[in-house]
Amino acid sequence: MNDWSPRTRAVAAGRPSGPGEPLNTPIVATSTYVAGGGFTYARESGTPTWVALEDAVGALEGGHATAFASGIGAIAAAFELFPIGAEVAVPTFSYSGTRGLLQHAEKQGRFKVRQLDPEDTPAWQAAADEVDVLWIESPTNPTLHLIDIAPLTGRRAKVVVDNTFATPLAQQPLALGADIVVHSATKLIGGHSDLLLGITIAADETLAQELRDARTRNGATPGALEAWLALRGLRTMPVRLAEQSKTAALLAERLSAHEAVTRVSYPGQGMMIAFELADAPAAERFIAGLELIVHATSLGGVESLVERRGMYALETHVPPGLIRFSVGLEDPEDLWRDLARALGQPSS
Incomplete structure (x- = not known):
């Protein structure tokens, strides 16, 4: 299996074998x-x-x-692995659920939190030698900034990477030296907006067992149907x-050329685009004008979704006109016509 491509592993790994x-x-x-037998009680030993x-x-x-x-x-299970008083560095622009957990832990005196600009590379390099944990998103949610992981590993800080946006098809943080990877499998892994599920992947079996123990203690077990x-x-x-990704690259290029769009962030691959309109009212008018693309939270499904992330209490620091765009599997030209109409200009 080690010499199989990621595409082949996605199809064949974890499959039963034998007559x-x-x-x-x-x-x-x-x-x-x-x-x-090998299984006892599902919360403790899991299910096949x-x-x-x-x-x-x-x-x-x-x-x-x-x-x-x-x-x-x-994410919560990964945080359980770190001791009381640990200092955790996290991108200023990152998943609000993660920052919400960290804010709560900081209020309780459990962690010290250092928020870093994702584009401030020297600050991240310094933190790697000063803090206990680097919590990395690359690309970041929702701004799609990139953080170079490899230079931050093998130093004082443990490195945890939320790989939900990139997926293991585009990035394998453990191979870059990270200690733990987390995913919201609700998103691209599930891919159909019909389940809730998370996954951690640890480089070390001891860390993996600690994460399984945290799952058992807290009862954070997935359902069999969801798995x-x-x-x-x-x-x-x-x-x-x-x-x-092909559709996203096309739409990002066209959005960049549109007069109503002030900024586009697209990391060169993947299905997420972040683009900015003049202000919050402009973003709200744009969303109201869509017919095909759905206004909804979450991402990674077969349907295209948009959301103005600055509307949430934990994301008021996000540019008010920023739209997070999860590109689905609809026809690219249908998506562009919908975008162009909502932006107030006929599609070409």
Whole structure:
């Protein structure tokens, strides 16, 4: 398997093998097992459905995976690994759920939090030798800034990378020296906006066991159906992401040329675009004018979604006219016509 491409691993990893085995891992809907086998009680030992998903994601990321009930559950479990009083550096522009957890932990005296501009490379390099944990998003949510991971690893700080936007198809942080990777599998891994699930992947088996222990203690266990849906979504992620990325690159180029758009951030690959309009009212008018693209939170599904992230209490520092755009699988020209109409100019 080590010499298979990521696309092949996404299809084949975690699949049953042997004569008479099902081709695909079934939904194992049970909470408990007959004593004497490898599984005992689902909260503690998992289920074959979880294990298949963990094996597949672990094969893609190159580490030991643990599935959780949600992305924020996975993030919270990773935070549990660090001691009281630890200093955590996090990008100023990053997932609001992560920063909300850190704010709460800081109020309780559990962590010290250092917020860093994602574009301030010297500050990140200094923090790598000063703090206990670097919490990295690259690209960042929702601004799509990039942070160079490799120069920050192998130093004083433990490095945790939220790889939800990039996916292991574009970036494998463990290979760059990171200690833990987290995903909201709700997003691109599931890919159909129909489940909640999170995953951690640890480079070290000891760290992986600590994450599994945190899952057991807190009961942050995924459902069998959700794990099965995420595994099914993973099988098609490479082809979905390839098509979404092609469309996103096209739309980012056209948005950059549009007179109503003041700034476009697109990291060169992936299905996420961030673009800015003049102000919050302009962004709200744009969203109200859309017919095909849906105004909704979340991202990574087959349908295109937009959202003005500055509307949320934890993201008031985000530029008020910034639109986070999750590009789906619709026809690119249909998407462009919808965007151009809502921007107040006929599409060409």
